[in-house]
Amino acid sequence: INAEYGDLSYCPLVTSKSITSLFLKPMLKIIKLSGCKNMFVEPALLRPFSGPENKQVIELDNTNIDGSFFSQYISPLNNLVALSLENCSNLTDDAICSFSGALLSRLNLSGCDSLTDRALEHIARSSPSLKHLSLARTLR
Secondary structure, eight states: OOOSEEEOTTOTTOBHHHHHHHHTOTTOOEEEOTTOOBOOOOGGGOSOOSSGGGOOEEEOTTOOOOHHHIIIIITTOTTOSEEEOTTOTTOOHHHHHTOOOTTOOEEEOTTOTTOOHHHHHHHHHHOTTOOEEEOTTTOO
C-alpha cells in the first residue's frame, strides 16, 4: 500500500496480525479501524515498531482494545495529531499515561468508562497542543 489513508472500519476480518503490517506502511498517515473487534496484542507480535513516525490520525472507536494493545501500537506514535478511542471501555489509566501526545490536537475518549482523573491529569500535562477533548460518558 502506498496510500496515505486506510479505512478498514467495521471489517470483521481485521486482526492484530493484519494491523501489524498496516502500521508498518511508511506512507500511511490516517488509519481508521473503528468497530474492528478482533484486535488484541498477540505474544508473537510484541516487538517494537519501526517507522511509526508518519502516523497522524488513528480512529479505534468501538473496539475491544486494551492497555496492552494501546501500549504496543499507539504509545510509540509520537506524531499523532488526532486520536479517537470512543467507547473503548477496556482502556486503563496506565495505558493513557504511557502516551505522550505532545502533538495531539484532537482526542476523543467518550465512553471510555474505565478511566479516572489520573488519566485526565496526564493528558492535561502531556498534551500542550490539545484543542479538542471529548470526555462524554468517561470519568468515574
